[in-house]
Amino acid sequence: MKLNVRINGKDKSFRVGPEEVLLDVLRREGYTGVKRGCRKGDCGACAVLIDNELFNSCVLPAMSVAGKDVITIEGIGTPNALHVLQRTFLEEGAVQCGFCTPGMILAVKALLDRNEDPNETEIKEALDGNLCRCTGYVKIIKAVKKAARSMREVGE
Amino acid sequence: MSGDKLKVVGFSEMKVDGRGLVTGKAKYTADWVENDMLHMKILGSPHAHARIKGIDTTRAWNLPGVVEIFTHENVPRIPHTTAGQGYPEPSPYDSFIVDRKVRFVGDRVAMVVAESETIAKEALGLIEVDYELLPAVLDLEEAMKEGAPVIHDEEEAHVIIPVPYDPSRNLVARVDMEIGDMEEGFSRADVIVEDSYYAHYAQHCPVEPHISLAIPDPDGRILIVTSTQVPFHVRRITAQALGIPVKRIRVIKPRIGGGFGTKQEILLEPAVALAALKIGRPVICELTRKEEFISSRTRHPIKTVLRTGCTREGEITAVDMHCLSNTGAYGSHGLTVVCNCGSKVLPLYKCDNVKFLGEAVYTNLPVPGAYRGYGATQAAFAMECNMNEMARKIGMDPLEFRKKNHIGIGDTSPIFEALGEGGEGVPQSVESCGLDQCIDRGAHEIGWKEKWGGNDGDKKIKRGIGEACLMQGSSIPKIDMGAASIKMNDDGSFNLLIGATDIGTGSDTILAQIAAEELGCRTEDMIVYSSDTDMTPFDVGAYASSTTYLTGTAVRKTAAEVKKQIIKVGAEMLGVSEEEVMVEDRAIISSETGESVSFKDVALRSLYMCDQHQIMATASHITEKSPPPFAAHFVEVEVDTETGEVKCLKYVTGTDCGQAINPQLAEGQTEGALLNGLSYALTEEYIFNDKGQMLNPNFKNYRIYRTTDLPEIVSFLVTTHEPTGPYGAKSVSEIGINGALPAISNAIYDAVGVRLTKPPFTAEKVLQALDNKNKF
Numbered sequence: 001m002k003l004n005v006r007i008n009g010k011d012k013s014f015r016v017g018p019e020e021v022l023l024d025v026l027r028r029e030g031y032t033g034v035k036r037g038c039r040k041g042d043c044g045a046c047a048v049l050i051d052n053e054l055f056n057s058c059v060l061p062a063m064s065v066a067g068k069d070v071i072t073i074e075g076i077g078t079p080n081a082l083h084v085l086q087r088t089f090l091e092e093g094a095v096q097c098g099f100c101t102p103g104m105i106l107a108v109k110a111l112l113d114r115n116e117d118p119n120e121t122e123i124k125e126a127l128d129g130n131l132c133r134c135t136g137y138v139k140i141i142k143a144v145k146k147a148a149r150s151m152r153e154v155g156e
Numbered sequence: 157m158s159g160d161k162l163k164v165v166g167f168s169e170m171k172v173d174g175r176g177l178v179t180g181k182a183k184y185t186a187d188w189v190e191n192d193m194l195h196m197k198i199l200g201s202p203h204a205h206a207r208i209k210g211i212d213t214t215r216a217w218n219l220p221g222v223v224e225i226f227t228h229e230n231v232p233r234i235p236h237t238t239a240g241q242g243y244p245e246p247s248p249y250d251s252f253i254v255d256r257k258v259r260f261v262g263d264r265v266a267m268v269v270a271e272s273e274t275i276a277k278e279a280l281g282l283i284e285v286d287y288e289l290l291p292a293v294l295d296l297e298e299a300m301k302e303g304a305p306v307i308h309d310e311e312e313a314h315v316i317i318p319v320p321y322d323p324s325r326n327l328v329a330r331v332d333m334e335i336g337d338m339e340e341g342f343s344r345a346d347v348i349v350e351d352s353y354y355a356h357y358a359q360h361c362p363v364e365p366h367i368s369l370a371i372p373d374p375d376g377r378i379l380i381v382t383s384t385q386v387p388f389h390v391r392r393i394t395a396q397a398l399g400i401p402v403k404r405i406r407v408i409k410p411r412i413g414g415g416f417g418t419k420q421e422i423l424l425e426p427a428v429a430l431a432a433l434k435i436g437r438p439v440i441c442e443l444t445r446k447e448e449f450i451s452s453r454t455r456h457p458i459k460t461v462l463r464t465g466c467t468r469e470g471e472i473t474a475v476d477m478h479c480l481s482n483t484g485a486y487g488s489h490g491l492t493v494v495c496n497c498g499s500k501v502l503p504l505y506k507c508d509n510v511k512f513l514g515e516a517v518y519t520n521l522p523v524p525g526a527y528r529g530y531g532a533t534q535a536a537f538a539m540e541c542n543m544n545e546m547a548r549k550i551g552m553d554p555l556e557f558r559k560k561n562h563i564g565i566g567d568t569s570p571i572f573e574a575l576g577e578g579g580e581g582v583p584q585s586v587e588s589c590g591l592d593q594c595i596d597r598g599a600h601e602i603g604w605k606e607k608w609g610g611n612d613g614d615k616k617i618k619r620g621i622g623e624a625c626l627m628q629g630s631s632i633p634k635i636d637m638g639a640a641s642i643k644m645n646d647d648g649s650f651n652l653l654i655g656a657t658d659i660g661t662g663s664d665t666i667l668a669q670i671a672a673e674e675l676g677c678r679t680e681d682m683i684v685y686s687s688d689t690d691m692t693p694f695d696v697g698a699y700a701s702s703t704t705y706l707t708g709t710a711v712r713k714t715a716a717e718v719k720k721q722i723i724k725v726g727a728e729m730l731g732v733s734e735e736e737v738m739v740e741d742r743a744i745i746s747s748e749t750g751e752s753v754s755f756k757d758v759a760l761r762s763l764y765m766c767d768q769h770q771i772m773a774t775a776s777h778i779t780e781k782s783p784p785p786f787a788a789h790f791v792e793v794e795v796d797t798e799t800g801e802v803k804c805l806k807y808v809t810g811t812d813c814g815q816a817i818n819p820q821l822a823e824g825q826t827e828g829a830l831l832n833g834l835s836y837a838l839t840e841e842y843i844f845n846d847k848g849q850m851l852n853p854n855f856k857n858y859r860i861y862r863t864t865d866l867p868e869i870v871s872f873l874v875t876t877h878e879p880t881g882p883y884g885a886k887s888v889s890e891i892g893i894n895g896a897l898p899a900i901s902n903a904i905y906d907a908v909g910v911r912l913t914k915p916p917f918t919a920e921k922v923l924q925a926l927d928n929k930n931k932f
Contacts, residue, residue: 032187033180035413037363038445042855045363073180086178090170093820096828097660098177099363099413105178124863131855133361133414134660135824136831137863138871 005065007031008075014062022048022057022065026072033073033102037131044130047103048072054110056129073102076109084154085109085147092143096134104130108144116152118144164673165883168820172665172684173411173658182411185367185383186442193369194223196431196441197276199266199283200451201258204292204520204848205305208256208265208285215282216268221275224435225283226267228256231430235312236397239488239525240386240420242635242696246578248321248328248487250313253397253426258287259307259485260520261849262450269431269439292520294848296459296482299326299517307485307518319491319579328483329491329516333498333574341474341509345465347549349542353462354914355534355897357842358455359448360527361860364413366452367442368424370432378429380407385419385657386697387687397426398433405429409687412659416832417526418453419659420699421488449853453525454842456493456516457482460538466546470560472507479535481516484523490516492577493524496531499581501539503569503784504627505561512575520848526699528829529893532628533836540624540898541913544905554902555595555604558625562786564589577700582633584781588886590812590874591625594788598623598810601870602790608906617796619805620907624789624898629782630878630887631702637778638707639693640714642671644722644771645683646763648742648755650675652682655695656707661889662821663703667711669817670882674715675722676739677755693774701785701887704817708882710777717773725758725771783878785886787811789830789895793903800923802904804834804867809892812874815884819873822888826871829892835861837896841916 003014003025016025023046026034034057037045041059048057049071077083082090085105095101104127111118111126118126123144132140176182213225231253239247254264266283270276291305298304308323315321320330342348368382384390387407395402412419424441431439443452463476479497483490494514502510527533547557563569568585575581599605602621612618641653652671658664668682675681686692695707719739726744727734730751737744745752762771790808795801809830816822839859843851852858877884901912910925 027186031180032183035180035184035364036186036442037365037413038855040445040854040856042445043363077179079175079179079181082175082178089178090174093168093824095171095174095177096662096824097362097364097412097414098173098182099184099660101177102180124866127863129862131361131363131860131862133363133416133832133860134828136827136829136869137861137866138827138831138869139820139824141863141866 001063003062003066005067006069008071016062020062022060022062025062026057031072031074035099035102037099044103044107045100047106047130049106049110052110052113054107071106073105076105084150088143088147088150092139092146094135094139094143100130100132104132104140112148112151117148162673162883164669164679165817166815168818169665169669169679171662172668172679184364184411184413185369185381188369188381188410190369190371190438193438193440194269194271194435195273195276196267196269196428196439197273197280198264199280200262201265202261203258203287203289204261204294205290205307206258206287207290208258209288210286211266212284215284216279219275219279219282221271222268222279223271224269224431226254226431228254232399234397234399236393237488238422238486240389240393240422240697243392244316246317246319246491247489248313248315250308251486253430260522261847262522263485267427269435292848294519294521296480296517296519299519307520326518327515328487328518329494331491331495332513334511335570335574336509338474338476338509338511342465344467344473346468347546348463348465349545349549350463351542351911351913353460353538353541355458355537356915357457358836358840360416360418362414362416362418365443365445365448366419366424368428369438369440370428371438372432372436377404377406378433380405380425380429381410382407382425383412383419384409385415385659385699387657387689388655388694389697390422390425391689393422394425394429398430407689409657415659415698416528417530417699420526420697421453423452445855446853449858450522450850453488454522455527456524456534458497458534460497460535462538462542464542464546466550468550470550470552470557472505472561474509475502475507476511477502477535479514481514482519482521483516484519484521486523487516487518488523488525493531495575495577497535499571499575499577500532500628501535503563503571504625506563506567510571522850528832528890530890533894533897536624536626536894537897541901541911544902554623555599559592559595562591562625577632582780587783587880588814588876588878589786590876591786591788593874594786594810594812595625597872598788598790598808601808602792602806604790607792616798617794618907620793620795620903620905622791622793622899622901622903622906624895624902626787626789626891626894627784628701628887628891629784630705630881631779631782632700633779633782636696636700636702636706637776638695638710639774639776640707640711641693641774642714642718642772644718644759646759648759649681649683652684653692654686654707654711655692656703657687657695657698659698661698661825662818663698666704666817666821667707670708670711671715673883674712675719677742681742701890704885705881705887706777706779708817708885710775712882713775713777714773717775718771721771721773722755722758725762726753729753729757729761781880783880783886785811785813785888785891787891787895789899791899791903793900793907795904795907795922797908797926800919800926802838802917802922804838806868807834808870809895810872810874811888811892812876813888814876814878814881814886816873816875817883817885822873823871825888826892827869829890830871830896831861833893833896837900837915837917839916
């Protein structure tokens with residue numbers, strides 16, 4: 001089957017199997033920032049944005065995103081041009097092993113796109129599907145607050 | 157250097173590998189792209205204990221895309237341990253790549269290699285196995301009884317160090333120690349507390365599961381890219397398991413998606429290496445989350461029977477600890493974890509009469525291994541609950557009781573010498589201790605004075621405060637070795653090559669900071685490359701809270717040697733003697749004239765102009781000591797007396813890790829550890845049926861903490877100076893996981909007056925305990 005989809009702002013066309021999930025297609029096509037943690041939609045390491053909404057790509061049939069807009073971590077920022085979220089995660093020590101980080105950052109992006117000034121409860125609820133075993137979440141939440149503040153200031 | 161103002165160490169610099177991590181560009185094992193790669197899937201046993209009478213792989217072979225099938229019939233049968241420990245390993249040689257007997261549900265029966273993971277998985281279902289079922293033993297006390305099923309009846313199972321090991325009785329390890337006079341100790345006690353505590357099964361749950369890739373090269377060597385904490389042990393043990401020389405194996409550790417001990421294990425590497433060598437194509441194997449729960453590694457469930465006595469004045473007169481450890485179907489880390497129950501807990505409090513007995517026993521259950529805390533988690537649970545009980549019984553504030561008894565600067569403990577990790581330890585005295593500050597500030601943060609011992613009267617929901625004091629070690633003295641190489645480049649930058657294994661801890665960063673501090677440059681001048689057995693010097697790896705203290709010192713020594721070489725060239729250039737210069741901010745400066753040459757000038761001269769040579773050095777370090785970090789934990793809980801539900805409201809942790817090399821990363825270690833501990837205490841649980849099968853091997857039913865579970869968390873560091881550590885540093889990574897079990901148990905007691913000893917402390921258990929209390 002042929003999948004036409006927009007990934008990180010670019011039109012793409014991939015051949016995919018009928019049973020394939022989006023995660024496997026993305027990783028095969030080089031978007032390896034999308035991580036595989038549980039294959040069951042339970043951990044959020046594979047989270048991507050589809051039309052600005054957060055989804056776990058490991059349980060999503062690839063064909064279901066036909067014609068949609070997919071954003072992966074590769075579409076957020078690059079090592080030479082970090083997004084404010086990425087920079088803030090580093091500044092605040094919100095990254096340890098980094099395996100949950102791509103999904104976590106996309107979850108934060110989805111949150112801040114719809115709510116530029118979330119309170120702590122809203123942040124926790126928005127990140128509830130993204131498991132992190134390294135940080136204890138403390139510095140992640142701190143980073144989200146700080147990033148939200150600076151994004152509001154510059155109107156990013 | 158102590159006394160000098162630190163310029164790099166002690167600052168929260170950004171992780172040197174951070175940009176790759178936040179942009180998804182960092183390469184983990186799964187991100188290595190190899191052409192022509194094959195996939196391996198493993199067939200796990202459905203039975204807890206069985207002999208394989210026959211395996212029919214015909215139907216699997218007929219599936220298009222199947223490339224190779226391995227069973228006990230075509231794999232070399234070489235006993236080894238999967239425990240990634242130094243040589244000679246203290247764990248028994250009781251494992252084979254695949255065996256003709258299965259010893260737990262999930263144990264390896266066969267491995268299929270195929271063109272895709274889907275095909276390999278389908279092929280597993282086509283393998284027909286004829287099992288002879290054997291009686292299984294799922295309870296550790298049953299396993300010790302006369303006539304219990306013998307789990308390792310194969311003649312090859314043996315130990316290679318002189319320690320007790322008797323597989324005919326399912327005994328994996330036994331260690332005992334006694335100092336003083338127990339009878340006298342207990343006779344002097346005014347109060348004696350005895351209880352049994354049951355630390356339970358748990359999984360590490362790194363978000364990245366175990367994954368290993370083996371790539372054959374045309375010269376007959378094999379490259380293993382693997383998610384490991386111990387690349388050098390992977391190389392050695394894989395070579396052993398395959399019966400090939402170490403020189404034929406190269407191990408690269410890419411970025412690692414978390415370890416916490418479960419990746420201190422050589423699990424998949426021998427299997428993929430075997431396949432890649434035989435087939436001549438790259439082979440990858442990645443565990444599913446279910447396999448991660450069932451067939452990787454877990455925490456050792458340990459029953460601790462603890463009897464302690466003290467006088468009315470608060471002197472501890474006797475401590476008698478018996479730890480019975482369930483090491484599952486294989487004895488990985490069996491001896492050393494149970495040793496650490498004693499050696500990382502008993503020295504914390506001064507007492508003249510101490511007895512310790514540790515035993516580890518095989519059962520037909522999943523296999524425990526190394527897990528952050530490593531025995532201290534299990535035994536500190538018992539010790540800190542008993543401390544709380546004793547204090548209550550003599551009417552003393554539990555914090556005062558601990559302050560009166562804990563070990564401090566200048567103190568030693570006979571336990572240090574009597575009990576180490578696998579046998580005897582080394583004598584040492586404490587040279588840094590900030591435990592009192594941890595206690596005082598933590599007590600203030602939690603509101604101890606106002607809240608502890610409070611009475612909520614008839615309220616349905618009652619609040620309680622709990623506490624725990626902790627110690628751990630910093631590396632395994634006289635056993636662990638870390639090494640580093642530093643090489644200067646044209647522009648005055650440096651390659652820092654280390655075998656130490658950054659698994660997310662930030663060790664690449666803190667080791668770069670140590671090197672930069674010593675050299676007189678900046679962290680950004682260090683190009684860090686870690687863990688490639690062909691390229692970097694040896695290091696035991698990321699375990700035993702060792703990297704900062706051990707490898708950190710190796711890095712500092714190496715940097716000091718490189719600095720000497722730089723000074724030599726710089727002094728020549730300045731026309732002064734080596735004693736007449738100082739090094740500051742990437743330059744060698746004449747103390748007299750203030751004239752300077754930069755590192756870049758030195759590098760260019762040494763490489764291209766005069767007496768050309770490579771400025772570089774390598775140094776190794778072993779430690780004579782294992783200085784304990786200390787911590788005090790406090791928790792406030794709410795207990796619903798009608799439902800039994802326990803809610804953690806606030807958690808406070810104060811940690812003395814000496815001088816934190818990077819305070820933000822050190823705090824991150826304590827926060828991650830405490831939340832893992834909290835999750836372990838309140839929700840995480842392996843649920844087994846009566847056949848030894850785990851019923852909840854997924855994140856939906858094995859609940860690890862999420863953001864919405866988070867209580868208010870206050871974590872702080874108390875800075876001390878450990879004279880034997882690099883820039884005063886001690887370890888920090890493990891200690892924080894040990895506090896939650898006892899602190900929560902103590903808090904529940906404070907709230908509702910019942911003692912919970914069987915975690916996780918679920919609503920059902922609390923309710924049951926409340927019912928029992930109300931009956932009497």
